[in-house]
Amino acid sequence: MMEWRRIGLGIAAVVLGACAPGFAADEPAPLADRAAAEIVAAIDEHIRTGWTDNEIEASPTADDGEWLRRVYLDLVGHIPPVEVTTAFMEDKAEDKRDRMVDTLLDDPHYVRNMTTVWANTLLGRVTPERTSRAGMEKFLRENFARRRPWNEIVYDMLTAEGKYEENGAVNFLLGQLQGNPNREDYTVEATARASRLLLGMQVQCTQCHDHPFNTWKQAQFWEFDSFFKQIVRNDVDKYDAQSGRMVDDYSELNFRDYSGPVFYETRAAEMKVSYPAYFGRELEINSSTNRRLEFANLICRDDPSKQLARSMVNRTWGQFFGFGFTKPVDDMGPHNAPSHPELLEKLTDEFIAANYDVRRLCGWICKSEAYGLTSRFNDRNTVDDPANGEVPLFSHMSVKSLTAEQLYDSLLIATGAHQAGQASYEEAQAQRQMWLAEFLRIFGGADDQEPTVFAGSIPQALMLMNGELVNKAVSADSGSYLNSVLNDSRLRSDNQRVQQLYLSALGRLPGRKEVTQLGAFVKSHPNKLQAFQDLYWALLNSNEFVVNH
């Protein structure tokens, strides 16, 4: 059975997976695992060299609670359910972290999470006009679920034609094509975004002038742009009898004839001409050349510079660590040397050797020593502070703000909504969409926000303090999560109930000081139910809850 057909197992699969036995010790690990172990060891060695060279000491390994919450948020997009946390903490096996990574990579929510991450990256958080987010997501979901090689996914997006829901791959370019198709800058955004997001190269500055810090010339931008000259969007309207007006029907991406060169103006008002070329490899063009096919082929299947793979490795590393090997992750090139050049090349080669399998790349990163470290600084690595502009040495994990999607899905987990199971899949999705739209309005639409910068705002705080979602989460009605905790016969004291709430919200047990403080609060409160409500409200509103650390 193909993995992507296993719909609906959801969290249940995770819970079962966490308890499933691993490979017995005397059984040889499968070949793929041995290769993975070697790659992980190489990552660890390169990262350790950086620590030694800079005379710093790494922070200790994160404890189980900190690590599990992190790997859940990063791989499946939400915090771990309390029963998984408890089982994981009790599991004494040495390889339990590696097994957990594998389990989560097989979870359908991994596919959902990667789809969300990449739809946001490719389209931005605010869907461009007459572009189908649903179509884009469907394309990504199917491809990630089938573990399709990344270079083939990109090839599809660069070459796609057709209607925006039938062929979801068109939406990446479609979203960048706005305005008058006869203007010379019609494809400029498509060129700029494709280069930045897929190749990690900020050529857009060179639209107007030679790059100030590197050797890229203005000509290069227009050489790239020449490849996109044969596309045009077609917006089809239909008559709506109810309103008596024409309304949107669908949009599509079509081929159009274009055989000439591209003309552009330099800052000295000099007109120049450019032909399609990729890093100096010029394309022989005649009237029958399909330029996008040629371009996609150069980038995805025939590029000795390996830039597509290198860019994906850098971006994915940044997705997990908060910082890539370059800052920002999508500005690579001679002017912006990477922090760990040899490791970046090693991972690029291994990613290509693994046939561009994104899932395996994620696995290597999550199993690395650096990924498993605590986010606390120690006395010997305070200089490793990339948030302050230093080169990252990955001697401790960085703290990332939860995205709107992570926050919403985590609130559901923290309130046991995954166990209730009454709502149908469609209902749940519809409700999620509604809430996310609201979240996004309040959280803002910037899609180049650095994950490690806290971008909280007053409306966001108000929403979490007073909004319906958290109100529901701390409800004490019968059937509510709090009620189930209070009535759970396995919990024998208020201290144990406080512990349970900490595990649900923060994935860890309270410290001694917290037990004392909060225990006293609960004990002295005339209304126990209210006391637990207030405690849970505070946990869900805390700084610790809204970050991934």
Next chain:
Amino acid sequence: MYKQTTMQSFNPAGMTRRHFLNHLAAGSVTTLGAMQFLGQLRTHAAEVQKNRKACILVWLGGGAPTIDMWDLKPESKNGGEFKPISTAGDLQISEHLPKIAQQMGSLSVVRSMSTREADHDRGTYYMHTSYVPNATVVHPTFGSVVSYELGKSRPDLEIPAFISIGGGSMSPGFLGMTNAPFVVDSQGRIQNAEMAGMDQQRLGQRLQILGAIEEGFIQSNRGDVGQAHRDVYQKAVNLMKSDQMEAFRVNREGPEVRTAYGDTPFGNSLIMARRLVETGVPFVEVRNPNGWDLHQNVFTTLRQTNLPMLDNGISGLVADLKDRGMFDDTVVVCMGEFGRTPRINANVGRDHWAASWSVLIGGGGLRGGIAVGETDNDGLTITSETYLPGDLWATVAHALRIPLSTVHTSTRGRPMKIANGGNPIKSLLT
């Protein structure tokens, strides 16, 4: 090989500037050296204290047919059904704006806007930010710029420095969510600001527990994020408890005030804008609730709905600001994302047009009663100097005493001139 020192020398562009900005914790005035900047702050401290300047932007979403409002062409086949009338100023406007006509001694019309973006999204972005959309960066809407520049010098302001009534404003871009438009509806309702059935005591209790939990994370040696979160919550709590929330309650005004603004939801939004400016808010954007994308039946719609509501609202606002002695400190701008075609289409409508159109502007010490720039007899081309949104916002910045030398730095470290380096419109300056 991995030494940080060597790495930094590879990267002169990003690191040092970012580092410097982090320490400055402001990141705005990068044209001046830090010492010079601090010196200026001291010299102008008294002046900054006195700056009560504000801007009210009235947004006509969809793109208003300014040829039927501010720049009529009665002699041309493009002129349409409306006649011009004389005003208290040195210019004529539409016969369907008679009350504004009486205030035109204090307001002016820029008739030579030429803004190239005739698509709703792109035009809305361009007119709000002074920049055309660009894949590299999200530019801040001008309300966010004003919030960033003037908000910090108003320590007594407990409500946000940029309020958007009725929604529809743009993003704060690289200036960050603290300068985002704070959106309320036309009744002044703030989402989630009221705690359902929760008394102050219980809220206090919750905040106390929250404080204890947050303290633990702040002390856990994980960087600044924990404290940043606490700061935002503190602001949100201050807002919920603030007396300045009264500014959102238009029903505190007597019926005669509401009548003077036309007693419509739009009129009430403008009253709220005035109350907010009185409280110290430096930028309020009010979305006019009418649809202005008039591809059909342009004259009927304008005559019956759009213009009477606008006429009452704007004239009421200007009169009220004058009565309260606020007009010379408050710039009023009224515009949409573009104008509409001089040519009248087959559905008696006008389509999108960015080549030659008008904006209404006045107050804040700007010159009133004049038409700036002119179009030809058919309204098709501009026969004078043309203006961009950057010029308009530079004019507003000048009136608000925000230095035009101000440069902001994008998240990618790129310097951006305020109002895209536009020049104030000279004939509006007094």
